[in-house]
Amino acid sequence: MSAQKRLVWPDVAKGISILGVVLLHIGIGVPEGESTWLYQLNTWLDPLRMPLFFVVSGYFSTKVLQFTLRDVLVKRVWFFLVPYIIWVSIELWTKNLEWQWVFGNEPLTWRELGLNLVLGHNMGWFLHALIMFNLALVAVRKLHPALAMLLSFTPILLLPLNEHIFFIGKALMYLPLFFAGVYFRQAITAFVDAVCRLNVPALMFAVITYAVGFFSRDLWNQFTGEVVLPWYLPGMDYMGSQEVLLLVRFVEQTFQLPMALVMAVAIARIPYVSSFFAFIGRNTLPVYLGHPIALTVGYHYVQIVGQWEISMDGERLVNTTWFWTFVCIILSGAGGLMLWSISKVPGIGWTVYPPSLRQLQEMVMRPPVLRSEPCRD
Incomplete structure (x- = not known):
């Protein structure tokens, strides 16, 4: 595989991931949006x-293994934290205003806002996750890779807290995949490389593992009653259906990951679509x-x-699910374009892509420029 292709497929993978998230939010936001073929495809x-997103993020995080804690705070966390605090706060306020109008909330x-940001209970949870995952990675950087991978599964020990701290479930499903991308x-x-060469064993491996993941979830879906499994650690007496489902989803997603990589590589080879x-x-x-923010407003x-x-089956165009689905697609694109445009504006662009802390330090420490004035009589 050429170096160029190796650069394209990760971007394609992240593009697929984010567009899928956008379509998910549209589907659950528009009445009967779940019935559209677009939502079903998603x-x-x-x-x-x-x-796929977190594996690719880990794939480009191997440099963190050479970082100190200070390095990861300055070179990674800072760039996630600034847009997370600013724009997620704006999103939470706009959404809360909607809930005030509709539900009388x-x-x-400020306390609720702070808790939302600290716990990752918001639409920007993936940035929160990247912050926590990078800190976890720098914490185990000196350990043997096998031990580090084993420790990536430790969120399961906090499973009893998942009912109140949703990030536990996110960490359980995605921290091992982030670490897998690294190690x-x-x-x-x-x-x-093998997929790009159309290597048959590699493609068969992806098909087989995808089938294992698919049927593991399908088997779970056959259960209609409450599932109760014993829990031998502190915090709860047994695992209910919600806790078991997290483990099932982890198995499903992990086994289907090779097919996700195949999909990203295949799309990366299609002109214009890949671009x-x-x-x-x-x-x-x-x-x-x-x-x-664009969808809310x-x-x-x-x-x-x-x-x-x-x-x-709305009688008029304005009453149909498909009409508002397309409107929301346009709005979502406009929202992304809005923030991209803001990132280019001097003075406020830092809210999206903050300057490095070293640049800020140089600006603060830079001595003032003394301007000479003409002599006066």
Whole structure:
């Protein structure tokens, strides 16, 4: 595989992941959006979407193994933390305003905002996860890779807290995959190379593992009653259906990951289509942070005023699910474009892509320039 291809497929992978998230939010936001074929297609991609994103993120995080804690705070966490605090706060305030109008909720307090940000209970949870995952990686950087991978599964020990801290479930499903991207980088590169050569064993491996993941989830879906399994650690007496489902989803996503890589590589080889997904992948931050704000303001606020009855069989265009689905797609694109444009504006662009702390330090420490004045009589 050429060096160029190795640069394209990760961007395509991130583009697929973020667009899938956007379509998910549109599908659950528009009445009967789950009934559209677009949403159903995205449901099929669900096990591939976020695992692919976090594996690719880990794939490009191997340099963290050479970082100190200070390095990771300055060179990684800082760049996630600034847009996370600013734009997720704006998203939470705009959403809370909607809930005030619709449900009569109380205004968002500073304490509630702080808890949301600290716990990752918000639409920007993936940035929160990247911050925590990078800190976890630098904490184990001196350990043997096998031991580090084993420690990536420790969120399961906190499973009893998942009911109150949703990030526990996210860490359980995605931290091992992030670490896999780091420690199995060479294996992933070799697999992608084999896929690009249309190596039959590699492709068969992807098909077989995808089938294992698919049928493991399908087997789980056959159960209609409450599942109860014993829990031998502190915090709870047994695992219920929600806790077991997290483990099932982890198994499903992990086994289907090779097929996700095959999909990313295949799309990366399609002219024009690959350019579109790669462009989105290179701008995941504006798209991810901008689209929920645009959907809240451009769709939900408008619905509060218009109060249209929306369904798949709506009599008028403005009453149909598909009409508002397309409107929300346009709004999501506009939201991403809005944040991308803001990132280019001097004075406020730092809210999306903050300057390095070294640049800020140089600006603060730079001595003032003394301007000479003409002599006066």
